[in-house]
């Protein structure tokens with residue numbers, strides 16, 4: 064971004080503090096309907112949000128108008144999840160008016176932090192995939208790319224996690240309960256979405272065979288728009304979320320009790336479609352409602368995209384030059400068939416032309432290689448819910464297989480892998496295959512993951528289309544994850560290299576030499592300590608556990624999943640606890656193990672692991688023999704807001720998944736950017752983080768993806784032998800199995816032990832344990848050398864420039880989407 068332009072822009076917009084104060088007081092009275100004496104913190108949040116929103120609307124219109132005037136190519140990011148979190152600080156910071164706002168509130172006698180705290184956390188996502196979508200929105204707007212997000216306006220976001228006796232219990236997350244000041248309802252932007260019914264064949268006007276979908280049920284998709292403020296406030300893009308509305312409201316013409324109640328029931332049923340986010344991360348449940356959600360938002364988005372395109376064009380030839388449609392995982396993959404239906408059935412485009420257009424528009428991001436997470440919907444379900452799409456999918460499949468090299472080579476095994484239909488057992492549609500063949504580019508989200516995609520799930524496709532798979536390593540927005548979340552470090556960085564890093568993170572490179580500067584190290588440590596104090600206070604408030612601010616903050620925050628191996632971490636914690644008790648005279652380096660993350664409500668093993676961590680915490684935290692040297696804290700209800708407090712405070716970042724299983728990770732990037740050293744396996748983006756920060760500034764341990772694979776395949780791996788050979792591990796497991804941590808129910812953890820010992824230890828916890836402990840010991844030893852630790856921490860922060868999502872979306876824009884930045888023209892504003 065042109066820095067001069069930004070400064071001028073901010074100058075023009077930065078209201079004087081008194082004007083801002085006046086506008087707050089006006090908003091409070093005229094829009095919130097309260098006077099200052101009666102206003103609650105929530106009222107003030109609404110007031111400030113509305114006043115800020117007011118300041119972006121003109122630029123929002125300018126942006127939209129510019130896209131139309133120049134008929135630019137737009138990118139449409141289709142995602143079932145947008146884990147946006149709070150927006151107030153983000154909007155203020157991107158507009159460059161955070162300090163003015165703080166002062167204006169001060170003059171009213173309010174603290175900005177308290178106002179910020181009254182905003183609910185918009186948890187419209189499960190984890191990494193949804194947060195990536197939110198980072199991409201920020202980066203597209205900040206890079207002045209014409210980008211739209213399309214998703215669902217869930218009434219209930221990801222559940223609220225509470226602990227009851229150490230067990231996870233789920234509560235509904237009602238983020239919309241008090242209204243959402245950021246969104247604009249668009250009751251006039253309404254699209255019908257059909258379900259069920261049947262397909263009728265007929266002859267079109269020129270006598271050719273054609274199809275129509277009849278006797279279907281209809282639901283309406285209604286748009287809600289949220290402005291996405293780019294850094295500098297120049298480009299304001301749109302996130303459009305769909306809510307389900309019933310087609311018929313009450314029909315007073317048929318006002319008898321039966322019809323009335325039926326109409327109401329129907330309304331409730333259709334509106335359930337956008338009611339709740341499915342709380343599963345990396346595993347699918349295969350529920351019909353979920354499938355309907357996927358189709359619902361995809362269909363509405365594509366109808367909207369075509370409507371917008373047709374304002375400037377009378378045929379579809381230019382569509383691939385005007386619309387790039389990115390599928391965030393396979394959740395919107397039904398869009399391939401829907402686009403074909405819209406073009407062929409509704410707009411009478413010829414099949415081959417429609418297919419060329421579809422492939423030209425779509426691209427697909429794969430997020431996981433876990434077989435249980437690859438979506439495959441039963442053919443029977445599709446035939447019933449989307450009968451026309453099932454026909455279209457058969458036709459796509461037939462044409463594709465006919466032309467494939469496998470058909471030419473009579474290679475039936477390869478043909479059956481390539482097929483869109485999995486013929487084993489109950490027949491299923493493989494959504495990954497559909498997304499693959501309907502897209503011009505398919506990408507993985509880290510170098511290793513992309514390589515594994517080529518070798519495993521998409522090996523046959525890769526042979527068929529060697530140029531289609533590309534890598535786009537994930538990234539994170541430096542605005543939210545450093546500039547806003549970590550003011551102490553952000554200010555320190557700005558004091559040395561200016562503000563440029565906020566929109567060009569590679570500028571951090573220039574700070575690398577500062578790792579050797581003793582004064583800078585001291586200041587860096589001071590910033591970290593401030594953040595650690597803030598986290599300690601937060602943990603004390605949330606959990607009642609007091610922690611030692613000078614201890615090593617050892618952090619594992621992410622969804623709870625066996626492959627992420629929180630279990631290995633807690634086993635190492637138990638081993639460390641035993642060491643401390645065995646040698647009370649040794650001077651131990653104090654360690655605080657911090658966990659946070661949610662488990663899918665039906666994932667029993669994950670919930671048992673949460674309970675184990677809490678049980679271990681209860682014993683360790685009350686054992687006077689380890690004093691302040693070891694604490695175990697599990698923060699409930701991990702979300703974006705909690706992450707913003709945790710990331711800046713971490714010393715050690717646990718990225719310990721079984722190699723080959725974590726596609727990328729983005730928590731690993733946030734933590735390293737905030738100066739945590741990584742302890743991790745060579746998995747996902749850890750590999751690239753290691754390359755960026757250097758081998759000496761990261762603790763890598765464990766089996767590689769290749770080794771893990773051959774160990775499993777070899778069949779000789781016996782966890783029992785490994786445990787037998789490792790007394791510390793054996794002792795930890797014995798303590799768990801004899802009920803040391805669960806005296807009320809000694810056999811509570813037998814399923815965990817069972818999975819490790821008799822179940823074959825699929826995630827190789829025991830195989831990697833020893834190496835993990837050694838790496839951990841190395842980290843703790845290094846932490847004692849304060850100067851050396853700080854030096855490495857600085858090198859972590861300053862080496863993370865490449866991991867900005869600005870870089871990631873730039874690569875997508877150049878190599879997949881073909882969209883270019885455009886600075887919005889300025890309109891005549893009031």
Ligand code: D6G
Nearest residue numbers: 123124125127128247288301371
């Ligand atoms: C967003 C921004 C607003 C615009 C509206 C409709 O809400 O300025 O008027 O979208 O834009 P289209 O969907 O017609 O492009």
